[in-house]
Amino acid sequence: MIARAVVVLLLAFMTLPTVVVVVASFNPTAILAFPPDGVSLRWYVNALTYPQFRRAAVNSAIVTGASVLIALPLGTLAALALVRHRLPLVAFWSAALLSPLVIPGVAAGLGFLILAAALGLLQSRWVLIVAHVVLVLPFVIRSVTVSVANLDPMLERAATSLGASPWRVFRRVTLPLLRPGLFAAGLFAMIVSVNEFAVSLFITTRVTEILPVAMFTYVVNYTDPTMAALSTLFIAATVAAVAIADRFLDLARVFSIGDHR
């Protein structure tokens, strides 16, 4: 009884902010009030037509797309190297690759800012992409590592004995069997990148600004529920992505033990 009550409270506690944002987004008046006085979609219209949001959405798509496409193969190779090859200093490498998880965003952001300024790349979107690659890499590596660790090396031996060269073994056996792990890794990376704010704040300009930064800038200047509407759209998109992923593969299985059957 008590346990159940605790679970309910915990769930309420976790979802309440989301509920407040969603409800507030339908508020017809120009103040972020709760509870709302009625129902209106005007803030959705505002969010979707605000030019800086549109530009930021395009930026976000480019930065996230590019960083996931770069981080996925890099992270996969790193995971394979960490699990399969007896690297010297393996503990050091894995700590180094996972370190972005524990470095505060502000510190990392400042670092990237100084570096980008020194290289004269402050106006470039590439700095942002590189930073995002670094930030999503730990998620990719962790997710793929689980899949690699669950992959029976005997399968690759069997393929080798049947005449497949190392590249053919990778193409016909390793890669297909890692696919669920790669999919999960990609999804993770996408969510992390799309929501990244702290580091990006330092290294974006008005032109390269991504969505979370644009939202922050907006909320500093205006207090109407446009932000709530945009947040709701954001939440809906993330939920949809996860739901689609779940339809195509059993996420619970991907994230726990990758028994590839």
Added chain:
Amino acid sequence: MTTHTVVALEGVAKSYGAVRALDAVDLAVDEGELLSLLGPSGCGKTTTLNVVAGFVHPDAGRVLIDGTDVTGEPAYRRGLGVVFQSYALFPHMTVAENVAFGLRERSVGRREAAERVAKALALVRLSGAGDQRPHQLSGGMQQRVALARALVIRPRVLLLDEPLAALDKKLREEMRAELLDIQRTVGVTTIFVTHDQHEALALSDRIAVMNQGRLEQLGTPREIYERPASRFVADFIGASTALEGRAVDPQTVEVAGGVRFTVDVGEPLEPGQAVVLLVRPEDVALGVRGGNVVSASVTGLMYLGDHSEVRLELPGGQRLLATVRGTVTLAPGEVVSVSIAPEAFLVDPDIPPEQA
């Protein structure tokens, strides 16, 4: 008839850190034969197989296939068929795709590949299973798919790494017979790794008994069983009892407690020589049956279904193990007569004896 050597190992050595997995192993496998590598875990039998397959590169020595040095050739260019203990079937492919894997790597045409896959599946009696996924099949069926996949590429040598170890007892015995049939039908030179002496005795043309990275003995099953070259082989192949004693004349050995055994071990013994006699439990008969008859007390009984194991103690305190078919009605403490034929004894070839 001259026999052609298909696989030859010359002075092959391999260490893992401080562990010598293989210590200068020489071995020749003849055309069409089934050779078992037999030994306890860690004896180097699997490492030997992996060296032949090309999965493990030896620190020293050469591997020859049909007289050609393949030591530096990668596994995928050796053209050998391997069956793994875990079967290692590709879970993302159907049974037919699994079997066709090696054919595709060899760029065999679609039509010919389909024919060869069908033939290979028929050989292992799985003609109807081509469209199924490996995990839908039983362990025995998966095993047969793995065999078909290895044979369809017409390998120069078939390497089997404990292929029956994961099956339950009844299935294992069925598969053993089937495996032998298939190997004889195809006539492929085969190296078979096992830790099960019954399996090795039943299947092999020759057995190579391995221990601590070395070849202890190489011979036919009969030679290995009847004339073990070392105490280790005698023990591993038949769980022998060892009796320590001293020769009193060329054909008599006295063990502790003054018990004398007449032995017939080929070479006459030197009187006064320390001797360890080995005798297998099935050669120790209860009751007066001729040969050496001694009395012994029963110290323990173990019922094992088709036979029973009786633990005995000779007057001098030496222990002796006997197996008896059928049911025994004995109780611990009882004194019984025990008969052992002179020919049943083997003299421990390890000199000096390991323990005194």
